[in-house]
Amino acid sequence: MSASAAVPDCCGGLGNIDYKKADLCVMARLLGYVDPLDPSFVAATLAIAFNPLFWNVVARWEQKTHKLSKAFGSPHLACYTLGGAILLLNFLRSHCFTQAMLSQPQMEILDNPMAYSAGLVLLGMGSVFVLSSFFALGFTGTFLGDYFGILKEARVTTFPFNFLDNPMYWGSTANYLGWAIMNASPTGLLLTAVVALVYMLALQFEEPFTAEIYRQKALQAHKRS
Template sequence: MTAMDFSKTSLWVSLASITFNPLFWNLAARQEYHTHWITKLFNGDKYRGCYAIAITIFTLGIIRDFLYKQALLEQPEWAILDNSFVRAIALLLIGSGMTFVLSSTYMLGITGTFLGDYFGILMDERVVGFPFSVLDNPMYVGSALSFLGSSLWYARPAGLLITAYVWLVYTVALQFEGPFTTMIYSRRATDTKSDTKDKKANSKKKKKL
């Protein structure tokens, strides 16, 4: 039994989409942080800029999922995976994945989910409730689980290999996103301390006068 048909154009288009999405939002967000180019497109309104990139990322995600489904349907099917037990596992994986993604979005909000910190829209404190209480990166884990569940639902072993690639891409993306986000919040903490010291210094001067 053949697991994957590499001659199908749909497979490579799907892999390209999976690669492109995190590459796009990381590059776009970093440029926004350094130059505010998206905010400038919306006359200095960082919230409108953040909502715009949120819509863009969401749309790209829908396109990616559509291309993934098309790729799966053109790949070889394994009869051993085509049974009610495997489909039940598939539904469980998809349900779990969607739970992680949706609950993450609910906890973070639109700006927290879609790179608001790169726009200067920072959260007051770290989110520690579910699903962040059980996973460090629930959105990425949830997305990967949905890919895995879909591959089992359609009984396509190629989907298992694509899911492994999805996780590899997400892992690489996290190596860039994590440290950069930490830097943003560390810089805010440093600026806040500096402002506090300046205020205290000015207060002392006024008392002396």
């Protein structure tokens, strides 16, 4: 197949376009629906960026100082409190995400039953990954218990962790993507990309810590045996 073909161009109609420029064309069309200065869009972006920053900073601070555990009298109670705060922040993030979508135009190409069904499937898959991750890890495992010294015997490798790395994060991303498609929202698609980017950045800090703490635990167990 040649690099050019007769397909609808970005402005409508038929024209010969270079497939190498197709992604830029689609992105330009997508951004044409989005007002990045809209207050609801700004609020959603800030909420998306703030949440992982908050829980990583607080968890690292606790891991180094144990001040939350001391303040609440036990590491478990401190972890439950941080987990409750994270849940509230995530509800706020989802609210801001939805308000940003509702405040900006829909994309006609996504406003059809097939796209809605695809979004519903993504939402269902994402929910399966999020909920199964929670049940596999438990509350403290989900909400950074390892930073509080609350460790499992070993890292969880059962479903969905044997199917996908970091299923909680990618399940959450799939939820946002499905919700955006169901609402035919280019704003939602752009914000979903922000969610994925922020999660990938967060994993650069979280994954090495988790791997190291369980490596040390296994090493200590081996020395005692």
